[in-house]
Amino acid sequence: MSTSSPPRPPHAGHAKEPAEQVRHPGHAKEPAEQVWHAVSAMDEYAATELVLRMLDEGTAPEDVLLDVIAVVQSRVGEEWAADRISVAQEHAATAINDRAVTAVSMHPTARTTATRGRITVACVDGEWHALPARLLAEVLKLRGWHVDYLGAQVPTPHLIAHLHHTRADAVALSGSIATRLPTAHAAITACQAVGVPVIVGGAAFGPRGRYARLLGADAWAPEARAAADHLARSPLPRPQPDHQQFDDLPHLADQEYTTVARHSATLVGTVLTALQDTVPALRAHNDAQRERTAEDLAHIVEFLATALYLDDDELFTRFITWTAQILAARGVPPHSLPPALDLLARELHDFPRATRILKAATHTLTTAHPTAAGNTA
Missing domain, CATH: 1.10.1240.10 (Methionine synthase domain)
Known part of the structure; x- marks a missing residue:
């Protein structure tokens, strides 16, 4: 890793x-x-x-x-x-x-001259992939919308302040990294709470927009042209001012997401130390390599927390499978991934959903990538 x-x-x-x-x-x-x-x-x-x-x-x-x-x-x-x-x-x-x-x-x-309503286009806070949102903003301008393009990493309070100032007809929210979905949920709910509907798009929202629906977005589109077509067909209805969506994720009551997210640094440190005993080759790594391993573990824990937020095993499994593919493309056998997941499961043995997600990912990883299980034959 x-x-x-x-x-x-x-x-x-x-x-x-x-x-x-x-x-x-x-x-x-x-x-x-x-x-x-x-x-x-x-x-x-x-x-x-x-x-x-x-x-x-x-x-x-x-x-x-x-x-x-x-x-x-x-x-x-x-x-x-x-x-x-x-x-x-x-x-x-x-x-x-x-x-x-x-x-x-x-x-x-x-x-073009703006002949339609006003749309605010922004990236979720923490999302630096701005080009998809930029493309959407330009397409909407070409279609006759007055567009306020706010760019990458827009904090939700600033987004809401902008909506109060401009009275936009809708917000188009872009996200490419799934770990930003909890923040996206907060942004969607905040926009709807002030009466502005939200259309979302980007890889973060999952295959066919499955997480867009889960997080209560008013609409989803797979790419810019489809989003512009959707907005052209009919305006998004304005939500009620007291609109709330957080009750739609009852699994969060078990506090697994909150605990893993809050203690992520401790989890990374504990697993990193134990991993050097499980994978002895890691002991010979220099400081830079150890730092990169810690970064990789931090991303794994972050994706696990997001999977817990959504209660979606597949999100984490897709990420781990993708990680193994990236490692393989770089000539790095992903043999340290299953031990890392196993160590995480041991640390989280009192958390049934986290354990389930980690075991599912390990099974998929060792089935699809035999070298991840240590079999290099």
């Missing part, structure tokens, strides 16, 4: 979710490939010139944003996951794509 990158997606990881209503022009593949070559070469000028040329030649701005730039950004995430580009290269590529979005937004063909 110690030689891996931290097991959470970088900026590119979920730039474009699988779309249910995506329209791909037949000529889009080649332009996307051209932009990808420019972005992968870190050539900002070439990438920008390409998207501007598409607009000059008549490609609709929305198609450039979603069928070219978003596709390229998804590929950036795939290349990082496969260990074909570094985290630094991924950040640079994401920055180039963001500047390409700006170039599109400034083009004469993208200038």
Whole structure:
């Protein structure tokens, strides 16, 4: 585990979710490939010139944003996951794509007059993957909405203060990292409490938006075009001012989520110490490797806490399986993952839901990845 990158997606990881209503022009593949070559070469000028040329030649701005730039950004995430580009290269590529979005937004063909209502677009507090939200904001502007784009990591109190000031018709909330879902829940409930409906999107909300429904969002969309279509069909109804959703998660009464989240640092320290006895090779690691192992364990505990919040085994199992794949792509046998999960289960033996989630993930991991169980044959 110690030689891996931290097991959470970088900026590119979920730039474009699988779309249910995506329209791909037949000529889009080649332009996307051209932009990808420019972005992968870190050539900002070439990438920008390409998207501007598409607009000059008549490609609709929305198609450039979603069928070219978003596709390229998804590929950036795939290349990082496969260990074909570094985290630094991924950040640079994401920055180039963001500047390409700006170039599109400034083009004469993208200038529109607001004829519809007002939408606030923001990322959940702690969510730094801003490009999906940025793409949505630009698409909504093209569709005639007055858009307030607040960017990444928006604290809920600031979001609510903004809504009081602007009287928005709806909030579009973006989240790519599942560990931000408890915070997203608070933001959704707070927006609804002041009478503003919320549409959510992003990988954090799970396959087909399963966590969006669980957390009480008024609507969910798999990607920007579907979100814009949804908002165009009919306005989201305003919730009652006394709207509350926290009672919809009765399992939180057992305090397992609260305890694991509150004592995460202690859990990480205890497991890290015990893991060196279980996996002797870790004893030879230098300080930097031990620090990375501690970071990896912290992410594991964080995802476990989120699974407890949602009472969803699958969320944690998906994360652990993904982590094993990332390790394998980097040539690191994931053999230390099952012992780490077992040690966590021992520390949390009085917590039945946590134990269940950890055992389910271990079973899936050792079944799908035999080398994780120590079998390298």
